[in-house]
Amino acid sequence: MAQEKKLFRETALYPIIFMVIITVIFVGLLSLFYNSEKSRIDDNQEILYYRQILEIFNDKIAEVDFYEIQDDQVLEFKDKYLMDFELTSEKGLRRYFKVVDNGLVLGYCFDIIGAGLWGTMKAVVGFEPNLETLIDFNVYEQVETPGLGGRIAEPADKLNLRADLKGTRFLDSGKITNYKLISESSSPDKSNEIRQITGATITSSSFLKMLNQEMSILIPLFQEEMAKGE
């Protein structure tokens, strides 16, 4: 019997069967673990997404500090302040949000997608109601180098690129501002000069390219929607 067993282990079939069994066991365990945590992961992503939109409008809504709110309050404030819309562009469906406080429109927030250095980058960008001023932005999905390009997702007090873009004139006579990257150690002299992320020139320029390309497509579509009355 023992000899039969040994013989089977020496056949060409044994490694295949062994590999199949091991794969089934580990893939099964991973599926079970993932399914047990999936709802929590989805909830985290949803909360993070709306939190980042609300944070953009933190200075516009005086009664709440969105940087301080608990996770379970995020969806409550989302229902209170955000109205969800969609635009169909040549690049696919894009979400945008009308930010409203007591019937007063505080601004709009667009969900934009583009290419970073290592993969897709997704961000939400907030504008004043006339779209002329960029309020702030948040990169909510990216696969850039941690600590270098990955800094694009950092808050404005740590990220000069974000601090410099905050409050800039985005549309000038209907044209998107031509932003220029400068070294992070220098100080911007002109309003269109933006300090790049040190060691991540491609990520910095990719973000500005994404902003320019996406908004040049979305703004006319948005204006069409506005003309139709949303």
Added chain:
Amino acid sequence: MTKKQIFINSAFTENSIWKQVLGICSSLAVTNLLLNSLVMGLGVIFAIGLASFTISLIRDYTPRSVRMMVQILIIAAYVIIVDIFLKAYYPAISKSLGPYVGLIITNCILMGRAEAFASKNPPIDSFIDGLGAGLGYTLVLLLIAFVRELMGQGTLFGMRVLGDWWVNWSIMVMAPSAFFLLAMLIWIINTKFYQKKQ
């Protein structure tokens, strides 16, 4: 070898980075911040410890011709568990580490310990060897990250420790600084400990 000797050998004497020069890519990439290095290190300790244990447990049944596929599969499974765990319970850290958690799978240290130790030794010894290798790796990561974050950003674990008088060294934020620091670390440790022994 006793269990203590296995641990010391794996963590220090035969340290994966300064003695075997393995796992260099990730040690250059994530060491610009201490927090990233710590989480990366903990992820490696978990994955390497359990992967070594599992690989050792089935070593007598694993056919030689597919052993590397089996090792990669087991390592990948534990790394994906780390990734799912971070996404579920520490989403902010998962977000800041980006793709590097997934890249633990390709870390040479894990495959190195699986092939050199776990495939030939009992499960408990392999687990201890894995923990040692992971701890040795984490130690080097933290040492390099300490210098890079302090000099590059004036902070430690994101908290400002150097005042406004400090001018950040841009080179420390970039990957080449990790090359210099790692080379200096290997040079110092070799001169201090290994050359003396010889």
